[in-house]
Amino acid sequence: MSNESYAEALYALTIPVFSGSLQNLGRIIVKAENYAEQNRIEFETLLSARLHPNMFTLLQQIQYACFLPVDFARHFSEEEAPRVGYDETNLGELKSSIGQTVKYLQTIKASRFREREHEMLPVFFDPKLGLPADTHAARITVPDFFFHVTTAYCIFRHEGVPLEKSDFLGPHDAQTLK
Numbered sequence: 001m002s003n004e005s006y007a008e009a010l011y012a013l014t015i016p017v018f019s020g021s022l023q024n025l026g027r028i029i030v031k032a033e034n035y036a037e038q039n040r041i042e043f044e045t046l047l048s049a050r051l052h053p054n055m056f057t058l059l060q061q062i063q064y065a066c067f068l069p070v071d072f073a074r075h076f077s078e079e080e081a082p083r084v085g086y087d088e089t090n091l092g093e094l095k096s097s098i099g100q101t102v103k104y105l106q107t108i109k110a111s112r113f114r115e116r117e118h119e120m121l122p123v124f125f126d127p128k129l130g131l132p133a134d135t136h137a138a139r140i141t142v143p144d145f146f147f148h149v150t151t152a153y154c155i156f157r158h159e160g161v162p163l164e165k166s167d168f169l170g171p172h173d174a175q176t177l178k
Helices: 003-012 015-038 043-047 058-076 091-105 110-116 133-158 165-169
Strands: 120-123 126-132
Touching: 003 015, 003 110, 003 133, 015 043, 015 058, 015 091, 015 133, 015 165, 043 058, 043 091, 058 091, 058 110, 058 133, 120 133, 126 133, 133 165
Parallel strands: none
Antiparallel strands: 120 126
8 A cells, every 4th residue: 555545544534534423423412402302301411421430421421522533633734723622511512612623623634644644643641652643543542532422322322312323323325425
């Protein structure tokens, strides 16, 4: 595989995937809002839900789902990364962070991956630890991102929001699969 196609594959397996999954999460939140309204549940009750007492709340799961792709993508951007995944306290702020994250991810170009694919990227939980972009994506960012997105989905399901696998995977037609 040529370096150019390798870098483009790394881009294709990260940035558009993060963006699409966050858009799906946004649609899930709309379904959850409707469910909460129909069942007279305060959305803050959902945001404080968790699968186990020692796990993050739904709010924190969504914060991490925003933080992780921005932390990875910032290494391939000349634009300042948005500050997301830190201070959100309510539904409006979470929705805004998802929107900001998707918008930011859409500015990242595959060409930047070709320019920086061999640089060492710091790991957010240990900045002294640096990993090549592909290892960082495969061993840290992608699995951690999907852990938090999946856990958020599971919390919504656990709280009764009527979701299906298609909500998690999102739309699949000829246009969205390109």
